[in-house]
Structures are given as C-alpha cells and as structure tokens.
Amino acid sequence: GAVVSQHPSWVICKSGTSVKIECRSLDFQATTMFWYRQFPKQSLMLMATSNEGSKATYEQGVEKDKFLINHASLTLSTLTVTSAHPEDSSFYICSARGGRSYNEQFFGPGTRLTVL
C-alpha cells in the first residue's frame, strides 16, 4: 500500500513554455501533498505544501505565480511550472500524506524536467 505515482517521469521543453506534473496517491486518500525540488548532488528542498481543496502554502523564496499548485481531489495534485527557463531544470518529487499513517510521507518516483 501507500503508492504514489508521478507523471511524466521526464520532460524536455523549450524555454517559455509551461509544464504540468501530476502526483497521484494510488491506494489512499492524501489529505496533504508536498512538492520538492532537487538539484544535482543536493538534497530535497520543500517548495510547497498543499491541502485538498485549499490554496498551497509556499516556502520562502518559492514564487507562487511561477509554480502553480492545484490539489483538487484527495488523490491528485498538480504542479505547473509556468514560463519555464533553463534554471528551472531540476528533479521534482512529490509526496503524499494521509490514511492510517498520518505522520508519514510517501514519495513519488520524481519527474526530471529539462528546459532548453
């Protein structure tokens, strides 16, 4: 149990385009989902926390107008990188929390974004 999927697993886009990444909890209802980004050889940095049906809470330094997060259902959250630039190239990982293990986060496999 507690499986989280992400789609796509990798994406390459041109500078200036927008990219949407999906995060799904497959076998539990995720009341909270988290989005992280990870640069090469670095650790995960929390970008934002989203609760189902409410606005996301962004960490300091993360532009909410650039990284749009939607958590419209208990099994799906999306991250849209708007007007992507090469510096947005990174590994984006989501996690989900809910169900019986409320204090544990379950992680998706990540999405590799490359902006040309």
Add this chain to the structure above:
Amino acid sequence: KQEVTQIPAALSVPEGENLVLNCSFTDSAIYNLQWFRQDPGKGLTSLLLIQSSQREQTSGRLNASLDKSSGRSTLYIAASQPGDSATYLCAVNNQGGKLIFGQGTELSVKP
C-alpha cells in the same frame, strides 16, 4: 529553524564491512525521523521511520537509532553489499508536518 546535518558526505567501503551513517538535528521537538535511500536519478525509498517516542527500528540488515535529546540518529548497515551503494538521506518530521532533509551520505560499496 531546524537544520539537519549528515556526516560523512561520502563513504566508500569494501563489501562485507559494517558501517554507520550519522545524522544530527538542531531542534529536538520532532514527531519522527526517517531514513531514505535514493538511487541516481530515482525517487526516494523509505528505509526506516522512528517515532519520537522510540529509540530504534530494525529492518533486515538495517538498524536506525534515535537520541532525541542529543539531536542524533544513526543508520547502521551490517555486512554491506554492492547493492547498498546509493545516497542515504535522513529527514526530520517537524511539528508542522514538514520534512527537513539532510544533505545525504553517498555510499559506495566496492566488491
């Protein structure tokens, strides 16, 4: 502000050796602490989760300990194998529910 530090940053050992990875955190008010494994270009695999009330957790060749008062956790890997080569991440779950990650220890086990 919670800060998590992992030592060493990288470690190379011969196959069969027992090893210890260290994690320290500055704020002892935590819900739990988790150890993850990350293979290159992949997501995270949860290894062990220790609740704040617990002292240790074991899974197979892995044993994780937690000393909340001193802000330390260790991950002990027994009889290391080349397949254990990966980056190991320690993360602390703060009272706000956020996970704060350390920088990781990159482990290489040589055959």
